[in-house]
Amino acid sequence: MVSVNPDFKKNLSEVEKAGEIDHCYQCNACVSECPTARLDSRFNPAEIVLSASLGLGELIDKDSIIWECATCYKCYEFCPQGTHPVEVITALKNVAYKSGNSPEEIKDSRVHVIENGTFIPLSEAIKKRRRELGLPEVDSTVAEQVKKIME
Amino acid sequence: MKGTDFTFFPGCMIPLRHPQIELAARIALPQCGINLIDVRGFSCCPEPWNIKASSLEDWLTLASRNIALAERGNRDLLTLCNGCYSTLKEASQILKENGEKQTISEKLSPLGLSLNGKAKVKHVAECLAEVGAERISSLVRKPLKGLKVAIHHGCHLLRPSRLVSFDDPFNPEVLEHLVEALSCEVVKYDGYTDCCGNAVRSPELSLSMASNKCKAMKDSGADVIVVVCPACFEQFDFGQLEIKRKLKKDYQIPVLHYCQLLAISLGNDPSALGLQAHRVGVDGLMKKIG
Numbered sequence: 001m002v003s004v005n006p007d008f009k010k011n012l013s014e015v016e017k018a019g020e021i022d023h024c025y026q027c028n029a030c031v032s033e034c035p036t037a038r039l040d041s042r043f044n045p046a047e048i049v050l051s052a053s054l055g056l057g058e059l060i061d062k063d064s065i066i067w068e069c070a071t072c073y074k075c076y077e078f079c080p081q082g083t084h085p086v087e088v089i090t091a092l093k094n095v096a097y098k099s100g101n102s103p104e105e106i107k108d109s110r111v112h113v114i115e116n117g118t119f120i121p122l123s124e125a126i127k128k129r130r131r132e133l134g135l136p137e138v139d140s141t142v143a144e145q146v147k148k149i150m151e
Numbered sequence: 152m153k154g155t156d157f158t159f160f161p162g163c164m165i166p167l168r169h170p171q172i173e174l175a176a177r178i179a180l181p182q183c184g185i186n187l188i189d190v191r192g193f194s195c196c197p198e199p200w201n202i203k204a205s206s207l208e209d210w211l212t213l214a215s216r217n218i219a220l221a222e223r224g225n226r227d228l229l230t231l232c233n234g235c236y237s238t239l240k241e242a243s244q245i246l247k248e249n250g251e252k253q254t255i256s257e258k259l260s261p262l263g264l265s266l267n268g269k270a271k272v273k274h275v276a277e278c279l280a281e282v283g284a285e286r287i288s289s290l291v292r293k294p295l296k297g298l299k300v301a302i303h304h305g306c307h308l309l310r311p312s313r314l315v316s317f318d319d320p321f322n323p324e325v326l327e328h329l330v331e332a333l334s335c336e337v338v339k340y341d342g343y344t345d346c347c348g349n350a351v352r353s354p355e356l357s358l359s360m361a362s363n364k365c366k367a368m369k370d371s372g373a374d375v376i377v378v379v380c381p382a383c384f385e386q387f388d389f390g391q392l393e394i395k396r397k398l399k400k401d402y403q404i405p406v407l408h409y410c411q412l413l414a415i416s417l418g419n420d421p422s423a424l425g426l427q428a429h430r431v432g433v434d435g436l437m438k439k440i441g
Contacts, residue, residue, distance in 0.1 A: 035345055035346045035348070035360055036351060036356060039356050039359050039360065040353075040356055067204075067352040068351055068352050068353055068356060069350075069351075070306070070346045070348060070350050070351045070360070071199065071200060071306070071350045072306040072310065072345075072346035072350075073306055073307070073310035073311045074306075074310065074346075076310060076311040077310050077311060077312060077320050077321075084311075090203060090204060090207070091207070093204035093205070094204070094205065094206055094207055097204065097205040097206060098206070102204070102205065103352070105201065105352075106201050106204055106205050107205075109198070109201035109202060109205070110201070110202060110205050110209075113194070113195045113197050113198075113202055113213070117194040117195065118163045118167060118194065118195045119163040119164070119195040119197070119198050120163045120164065120167040120168055121167075122167060123167075126166075126167055126168070126170065129170055129425075129428075130166070130170050132425075133170055133171065133174045133425050134174070135166075135170055135173060135174060135177070136189065138166055138167065139191045139192065139193070141191070141192070142192055142193065142194045145192065145194070145216070145262060146194045146213065146216075148261070148262065149212060149213070149216055149258055149259070149262060150209065150212070150213075
């Protein structure tokens with residue numbers, strides 16, 4: 001069922017900033033080069049761009065198809081109109097995060113990076129492996145600075 | 152060798168999950184005249200999938216902090232990872248082209264950091280290409296003759312070409328020359344510049360992408376997959392275990408970061424490189440190399 005999400009419409013300018021969204025003439029060059037579309041026909045970058053330009057809010061959901069984007073930038077490279085579907089998709093993801101509609105792993109990654117400074121925590125096991133390989137100790141003082149800047 | 156100094160940006164995945172790649176880089180690069188200078192305080196680049204997906208503004212802020220830290224030294228920055236390369240290079244372009252520099256500078260100022268736009272962001276492959284394939288070839292102590300290499304560039308090394316401008320995104324040749332410099336044979340295969348699938352959310356889709364690439368590489372007769380990114384490394388190395396378990400396909404193609412292949416070819420002892428940490432065993436490969 002087609003529905004217009006008024007909250008999403010308010011954020012549309014953010015999405016439009018990402019790519020020349022209105023220049024898309026649905027040539028489907030992005031679709032033919034997309035590795036996700038090749039394996040799953042539900043993922044269609046041209047349809048995503050169209051849906052975003054119409055202000056349809058159904059893509060703003062934690063289970064939306066937008067999260068299957070491989071961010072491989074093939075669409076960016078092949079788009080003749082400079083629409084850059086991958087950037088439209090990233091902007092849609094930003095809108096979803098802001099409105100509390102992103103998958104748990106997106107929130108978890110942020111917590112990791114903001115609390116530890118790194119994407120992956122420094123474990124005792126890795127400290128041991130690094131010592132065995134004769135590698136220098138990892139700098140673990142970064143978390144404070146990251147917290148300061150992200151507040 | 153006197154060489155050129157670079158600020159070393161280690162990222163997260165290599166030092167915290169695959170430190171054997173860092174070890175190979177720390178051994179091989181100075182032998183090619185690339186000196187890695189450690190700088191304290193770097194955070195996650197931040198990675199261009201989840202953090203960028205949550206907030207472009209936060210992604211740019213964190214990346215800018217890292218760039219500002221790198222700019223304290225009078226050196227370019229070197230990374231071993233396509234994700235770090237993509238984030239830091241794109242962010243430094245945004246700081247040059249868009250009007251966001253002022254806002255970001257205000258956030259960095261209380262930390263005693265500023266942006267001067269002087270440090271260039273470079274991928275290790277770019278730094279090695281600047282050394283030159285011929286020069287590298289002259290340093291080789293163990294030519295890897297007859298070794299068939301399937302190169303996997305990784306998306307963010309090549310695309311978006313307007314921003315990364317590393318190589319021709321359709322017919323890349325920089326890594327090819329670097330692999331050939333070690334006397335290896337580069338094999339071409341279907342889907343040569345395709346994605347490894349690491350950033351795809353659904354495990355089934357992600358594994359299928361990796362499996363399709365592995366099949367094409369296997370069909371081309373590849374002895375080894377050579378990558379220049381820890382995310383691609385993980386997708387193919389650990390990924391082949393998952394592919395065997397879930398898709399019942401067993402490819403058994405060892406995976407090496409280019410720095411590891413380089414270290415071996417420069418005559419360093421492979422048994423001292425921590426390669427036993429790789430999930431697809433490298434014993435057969437080492438036997439072939441001799």
